[in-house]
Ligand SMILES: Nc1ncnc2c1ncn2[C@@H]1O[C@H](COP(=O)(O)OP(=O)(O)OP(=O)(O)O)[C@@H](O)[C@H]1O
């Protein structure tokens with residue numbers, strides 16, 4: 152009788168990129184729940200150095216990374232990954248995914264996670280079809296974003312969508328999964344910045360350590 156060896160468990164890593172201007176509990180709670188829902192080894196939270204397709208943030212990438220590190224603290228599974236600060240020019244996600252794929256090897260399961268608002272604009276990103284060469288895309292539902300997908304995005308996605316993590320992780324990259332995580336939080340960085348400018352409280356919207364950095368460095372005033 153021929154014994155077939157069980158398939159080894161491949162590493163499962165997600166990248167959650169963002170401007171994180173500043174990081175808030177909507178980001179962090181989503182990252183924790185994503186880690187659980189997909190039984191990931193880790194979620195790399197990657198601040199964009201030069202965010203493509205939006206105005207330059209008023210707060211430096213170094214300050215945004217410091218807030219992210221403080222916000223994550225020792226949370227199991229979450230990692231603040233400053234790799235995009237090492238690259239000049241627009242921080243294209245396809246370049247970051249290519250780097251991660253080279254580091255993790257061909258068989259690792261690599262996921263790029265975006266909220267539904269960012270997903271709606273995916274067809275306008277740099278080399279969008281190449282994202283699927285390196286990673287799966289997992290879309291997190293976000294309160295307030297229900298618009299239908301633009302036609303260019305439908306075309307880009309053609310036939311990639313699967314309905315479960317098991318189906319997604321049957322191969323290293325190339326699939327799309329939409330997830331409704333348990334704690335959908337209507338928190339945005341825009342809202343946090345606005346509150347700070349208005350002199351209103353941001354308590355319980357961001358981690359206390361992030362609030363402390365904002366106060367100590369006098370950010371967003
Ligand atoms: N409350 C949230 N729930 C789920 N996903 C979120 C939430 N906030 C942000 N995201 C997702 O996290 C990623 C990084 O978001 P980003 O740093 O732009 O935060 P933001 O709150 O959307 O900021 P801004 O209001 O400045 O646009 C994006 O993919 C975004 O869709």
Ligand SMILES: O=C(O)c1ccc[n+]([C@@H]2O[C@H](COP(=O)([O-])O)[C@@H](O)[C@H]2O)c1
Nearest residue numbers: 168169170199203204243244269276277
């Ligand atoms: O690669 C691109 O062309 C591209 C265009 C827009 C956004 N992104 C990435 O998407 C992530 C979320 O973007 P944002 O603007 O919602 O913070 C962040 O990692 C950005 O670098 C990437």
